[in-house]
Amino acid sequence: MSRILVVDDEPQMLKALQINLRARHYEVSTASDGRRALQEATHNPPDAVILDLGLPELDGMEVLRSLRSWTSAPVIVLSGRADPREKVAALDAGADDYVTKPFAMNELLARVRAALRRPTSEEPSAAPIRIGDQVVDLERHVVEPAEEGGPSVRLTPTEWRILAVLLQQPGRLVTGSHILRQVWGPGHEENTNYLRVYFAGLRRKLEREPARPRHILTEPGMGYRFEP
Template sequence: MTRVLVAVDDPQLVRALVINMQARAYEVDTAPDGRTALGLAAERRPDVMLLDLGLPDIDGFEVIRGVRRWTRLPIIVLSARRGSEEMVVALDAGADDYIAKPFSMDELLARLRAAVRRTEAVPHFGEPDTVTTADFTVDLVARKAVRAGREIRLTPTEWHLLEFLISNPRRLITQRQLLQEVWGLSYSNKTNYLRVYMAQLRRKLESDPSHPRYLITEPGMGYRFEP
């Protein structure tokens, strides 16, 4: 059974989330503030976290960074802050998705299901277990990326995106293909997601992120991995 940690300080929203998720057989833990959320994340080991940025004690960004120090737990941010700058900061800190309030419960549940799916290992048949470049190595079985002898921490979304690209070397993958593969059918036009996540992957893997050698943009079309 999927366990969800809801770190939200709005009692009405928490009640609505708990009722809707429990009706769909999710196990739910709730945290009214950031410190409680960090403690429950370590203690209860949830499968996904729903996180409000506007918590009363510590900033939601701080919670994301704290969780990311030790786990790739999927984090979906719920925020009344609708600006693209806030979304970029949240995703850059390690969030997997960002939903601006108000939102529909159906949309939230769809994104929650997608986040959980991205954490599931996908078997690879007829593909190499390890992809090695001059700058980094990616182990598709162990789901690890190593650069300069150091393991690189990737969120589940970052991993899914990287995995899909390197499993199709030198092949142009359109923006629509990537969005549907990683986020689902309803995200076909969310090209800003791709820009943010590709920038993050380049910062983590490329020696010169502003002039990428491996994760190549084909303007107006999509992306490809060049081994």
Template sequence: MSHILVVDDEPALLRALRISLQARHYSVLTAGTGQEALDSVGQAPPEALVLDLGLPDLDGVDVIRGVRSTLDVPIIVLSGRADTGEKIRALDAGADDYVTKPFVMDELLARLRAILRRPVTTVPGPPPRIGPYEIDLAAATVTGPDGTVRLTPTEWKILALLMANPGRLVPGRQILAEVWGPEGAGHGNYLRVYLAAMRRKLEADPGRPRHLVTEPGIGYRYQP
């Protein structure tokens, strides 16, 4: 089952595309803005992207460039812009195909099947860091100027959750639920203790953290 992200600001069209794709056994996520699309790509990379250019917050071409900076995922532009210059701009930015609205669903599906035949590769980025410390989540290692820093299994769970959402707020209740399960919901003090310990190990100034940031009363964020 291929995972497809469909991005368009027309709810009726999103619904029609989702129904048609799911009926053909695709897994479908939808987004109504460019930022939602980029966030979705960062959290769950799709195997193909169907993208409108006329989004309310970002130009679709900028979304293409943002996706292309991290993924070699196939992209089909689905747009009401029939101007040749717009098509060239989108294709030059990294789109693989361009379908003009109104369109025939069977043709769009045929084009989707065609681009899914080629392999998708990920462009590796630099490893995440907290100050001078390099974090390898896959190997569960932290390496700094003086060698390896040891984190406990619970600290690793918290760090991995925060780093999966760089720059974004992760509610404290979500961390408690994912790390400790239902029984952790009423124990925010657990989280404060572990974050304090992690800051002592990783922050240059634990009292004024730059990377493992608290949003009082709401949650925490990893700030790259």
């Protein structure tokens, strides 16, 4: 049974999340401020964390940075802060996902399931990955048709580097600035036009319907996500 730590200073929100998570057979612990959240996480390490940012005692961003210093458990930020800069800052600080209040409970629960499915940084996935009608092998740098006789695809070196950053974190929201730093190096974080061009190319090559992608997704104002 997966253990979820829910951190929020609103009693009604804590209760609603606790009821819904327990109904889906998760073990749930709660904290109403940042200091208690870190104490609870230390004494009962969670498999995932749902974290509000506007917390008393210790701000949610400080909690996030502290968690990331010792655990790779996925952290889903659940916050009323809708400014894209706040979202990007949380993702760059190590959050795996960001859901804005008000939210649909089913969507949040789906994000929790996706976060728990992804490999941790200690358990990287090296297996070939299917995207549409292609199978991508990051270790061999090869794209092969999933079915015999299917079309072959060639990726450029830059496309490979971008895809590697994304596919190594399945289900996780990755900021554009992180991808730019990893692929082009520091100082290129503002060159978001690079990503628009390359992601359009990757979708044309790998997605069955590039205009309606199923696997290589854009989260407007935040970044990109690979959905297996």
